[in-house]
Structure formats: C-alpha cells, structure tokens
Amino acid sequence: MAQQPEIRTQRLILRRPRLRDAPRIASLLNNFEVTKNLARVPYPYTINMAVDWLMRQKKEWSPDSITFAICDPRHGLMGFCGMHKEGSDAEIGYWLGEPYWGKGYMTEATAAVIGWYFATTGANRMVSGVFHFNRASLAIQNKLGFVQTGIGKRICLAQNTDIDHIETELTRDAFEKALETL
Numbered sequence: 287m288a289q290q291p292e293i294r295t296q297r298l299i300l301r302r303p304r305l306r307d308a309p310r311i312a313s314l315l316n317n318f319e320v321t322k323n324l325a326r327v328p329y330p331y332t333i334n335m336a337v338d339w340l341m342r343q344k345k346e347w348s349p350d351s352i353t354f355a356i357c358d359p360r361h362g363l364m365g366f367c368g369m370h371k372e373g374s375d376a377e378i379g380y381w382l383g384e385p386y387w388g389k390g391y392m393t394e395a396t397a398a399v400i401g402w403y404f405a406t407t408g409a410n411r412m413v414s415g416v417f418h419f420n421r422a423s424l425a426i427q428n429k430l431g432f433v434q435t436g437i438g439k440r441i442c443l444a445q446n447t448d449i450d451h452i453e454t455e456l457t458r459d460a461f462e463k464a465l466e467t468l
C-alpha cells in the first residue's frame with residue numbers, strides 16, 4: 287500500500303504519526319485544558335498511552351481512516367487532525383497543544399485535510415461535532431461551512447462523564463463556498 291500522503295499548507299506540514307512522537311504527544315496532551323474537550327483521551331495522559339495509541343495507528347490508511355501530525359518547522363509537532371468512520375460518514379477530529387492556540391493553525395490544518403478528503407473521495411458530506419462549551423472549535427467549524435444538525439451525548443474520558451455534544455455536518459458545496467471567504 288502507498289505511504290500516507292503528506293499535506294503542506296502555507297505554514298504547516300501534515301504528516302503520518304511516528305512512534306518517536308510519543309514523548310511530545312504526552313507532554314502536549316497531559317493538559318486538562320486540552321483533554322476536557324476530547325471524547326476519548328483520558329487525563330492524566332502518559333507516554334505509555336501515547337505509545338499504545340501510536341501502535342494502534344494502522345499502517346493501512348484510507349481517506350476516512352487517517353491521522354495527520356500537525357507540524358511546523360519552528361515548533362515541530364503541535365497537534366493532530368484525523369478522520370475516522372462514524373457510521374457511514376467520515377468524522378473529523380483534532381487537537382492542538384495549548385501553547386499554539388489562537389494563531390489560526392487549526393483552521394489552516396482542518397481546511398487542508400477536508401480539502402484533501404473531498405478531493406480524494408466522491409463523498410458529498412462529512413460530520414464532526416464539539417462539546418457544548420467549546421466555542422473555539424465551533425468557530426472553526428462555522429468558518430469551514432459546517433452546520434449544526436442536533437445535540438447528542440458523548441462520553442468525555444478526561445471528565446469521566448457524558449456531556450452534551452453539538453453534532454455538525456459539512457457538505458462539499460458548503461465547504462467550497464466557505465473556502466472563498468476564508
């Protein structure tokens with residue numbers, strides 16, 4: 287199978303994860319301010335958890351089952367963005383280490399991954415969502431053309447409870463329109 291593609295943006299390199307990323311992932315993810323926003327990441331978060339997670343990242347990838355490390359030449363690895371299957375749809379998820387928030391990095395990374403996903407597949411929609419308190423993530427999704435489709439409950443491992451989760455979807459058309467104003 288061909289190696290996972292690398293995506294380059296103006297400032298970022300989005301590449302496949304490597305086992306040697308584990309210490310860096312643990313140092314950025316062992317932060318409740320990050321993990322409280324994520325469904326499946328426990329807190330505290332250790333290097334062993336990062337190693338386990340990296341071992342589970344399959345060598346085989348497909349556009350709806352892929353993980354990109356978000357890197358820049360100055361800081362190295364800053365976070366992750368990936369697609370996974372949610373029912374019959376692809377769902378996008380992402381996180382960035384706290385020192386790198388508020389600089390437009392995730393808008394840049396997610397726009398590139400979504401653009402790649404729509405260019406690589408015949409899909410006309412994808413889904414995502416945010417915990418109800420996550421205004422920054424919702425702002426990114428709104429900028430990219432996502433719309434809200436409902437509210438469900440999702441487990442948050444770091445908070446050890448089910449939390450209201452705003453569900454969203456993005457169509458190919460809405461994304462193309464959103465790109466014109468991004």
Ligand SMILES: CC(C)(COP(=O)(O)OP(=O)(O)OC[C@H]1O[C@@H](n2cnc3c(N)ncnc32)[C@H](O)[C@@H]1OP(=O)(O)O)[C@@H](O)C(=O)NCCC(=O)NCCS
Nearest residue numbers: 320323380381382387388389390391392393421422423425
């Ligand atoms: C959410 C997260 C990905 C944002 O990454 P980022 O690189 O800081 O995001 P960007 O700078 O690209 O864009 C953030 C947008 O949210 C806006 N924003 C930030 N805080 C906000 C708030 N409290 N209320 C409303 N909007 C807010 C910013 O103004 C910006 O919009 P703008 O470019 O129109 O000004 C990052 O904070 C993170 O990883 N958090 C922890 C994990 C997480 O929440 N993952 C997503 C789970 S759904």
